[in-house]
Amino acid sequence: MYTFKKEERLCNKRLIDGLFHNGSSFLCYPFKVSWAAAPAGQTVPVQVVFAVAKKRYKRAVDRNLIKRRMREAFRLLKQQALYDALKASDKTILLSIGFIGKEIADYSMMEKKMLKTLLQISTAATSATA
Numbered sequence: 023m024y025t026f027k028k029e030e031r032l033c034n035k036r037l038i039d040g041l042f043h044n045g046s047s048f049l050c051y052p053f054k055v056s057w058a059a060a061p062a063g064q065t066v067p068v069q070v071v072f073a074v075a076k077k078r079y080k081r082a083v084d085r086n087l088i089k090r091r092m093r094e095a096f097r098l099l100k101q102q103a104l105y106d107a108l109k110a111s112d113k114t115i116l117l118s119i120g121f122i123g124k125e126i127a128d129y130s131m132m133e134k135k136m137l138k139t140l141l142q143i144s145t146a147a148t149s150a151t152a
Contacts, residue, residue, distance in 0.1 A: 052123030103140035
């Protein structure tokens with residue numbers, strides 16, 4: 023339940039490209055979220071990729087810290103906020119969560135914002151073409 027397996031990570035370059043060209047996006051500060059309906063045959067409800075801009079955070083240790091906090095918050099909140107709603111409506115999505123904040127946020131703030139973001143995604147994904 024509280025895992026983040028390889029199948030849940032979005033690695034396919036073609037799918038990532040399609041996500042950014044054909045997907046919907048919205049802003050939920052400090053996250054910029056892009057999502058799209060996944061092609062048929064996907065085994066997990068969500069495939070996700072996390073991104074932090076090199077332009078804003080020059081040092082790799084800072085980018086990695088932010089991504090680690092984002093992944094941890096996602097891992098703990100995904101089931102209650104996102105997976106249950108998607109499974110009920112029998113949908114699968116591709117998801118990109120980019121960090122656009124100006125300073126490195128502490129984990130508690132990131133967790134609160136991630137919950138808000140995931141609820142917004144589940145609302146948008148389940149209402150789209152329902």
